């Protein structure tokens with residue numbers, strides 16, 4: 001058995017993968033992160049002696065439209081109907097939502113005669129700011145438990161997955177929104193064409209869409225491989241997402257580059273027919289920057305896998321040296337990205353005694369696959385660790401402030417991405 005035949009063997013076993021946007025066959029690997037369990041399936045103590053399903057975590061890039069994507073192994077119905085992520089647990093995210101709503105009310109001149117709808121509205125963390133200004137809203141949220149939290153706060157919310165059928169039903173029942181938004185949902189959509197097609201159907205003729213999602217260019221530049229997990233089906237460059245929207249009759253008219261989630265884009269779209277909204281200069285500038293950077297060539301995407309392996313070795317080197325020196329290391333957070341990082345790097349209780357999370361849904365459970373206990377943040381005060389590894393590194397400022405008491409006993413924080421940094 002030669003090395004070449006190992007590669008042949010792997011390709012023989014491959015299913016016929018097709019691009020979820022353009023249908024082209026997927027051949028080019030973006031990164032192969034091995035086998036991983038679903039990131040939101042936290043393990044209850046009663047499940048500790050049972051097996052867990054693991055799925056391939058192998059991202060491809062389409063050589064026709066350059067959409068980076070994972071195959072769908074589990075339906076969103078299995079992932080999102082009882083979701084453990086409540087946006088309101090992150091104070092910096094709630095602040096971000098407040099600033100967004102102030103910008104949107106001002107820019108789109110929204111008032112009590114307008115209508116705002118949010119897809120994947122979670123627990124109403126964002127729409128509450130429009131409600132406070134007397135602007136009618138509707139949340140669209142598939143997870144019944146988080147939707148109920150929103151309804152209890154007075155945010156009208158319909159429990160459903162979004163697509164063309166939902167769009168038609170919502171338009172008939174509630175009318176069309178002047179502002180239709182969705183933050184960190186586009187990546188989670190398996191049927192991208194049905195989803196974007198649904199937005200085209202629902203949006204009022206003069207309305208605007210805004211969506212935020214992590215920017216592929218930042219993911220690659222900053223080794224953010226841990227943001228790749230089964231619940232994230234697609235990873236967007238601006239050139240790829242613009243193509244998807246254009247195909248459905250939606251034109252990008254502006255774009256902001258944000259610092260959230262390690263570097264996100266906020267895109268602004270309108271009906272292609274609505275020439276009254278002019279396309280701003282940032283659209284052309286970002287498109288050209290990505291083209292100049294090679295995002296429309298397959299070569300640009302090769303080499304990311306090596307970057308990922310190197311990031312893994314650096315993190316493991318730090319942990320091995322710390323533990324060999326007798327240092328105590330614990331985690332902070334149990335986010336989806338932590339699951340990819342821990343499983344891909346093989347970090348279990350041999351390196352991290354435990355991790356903590358402010359979300360009571362996760363406390364008392366164990367991380368998927370790696371089975372690290374998830375405790376409440378107070379456990380850090382008791383344990384007095386030398387190092388606290390921040391798994392949601394995008395929230396490192398918020399977390400290091402909230403847990404600044406670790407400095408009292410000389411403890412330090414560590415972020416794993418873009419590379420190991422102790423501070």
Ligand SMILES: [Zn+2]
Nearest residue numbers: 019022062065
């Ligand atoms: Zn494609």
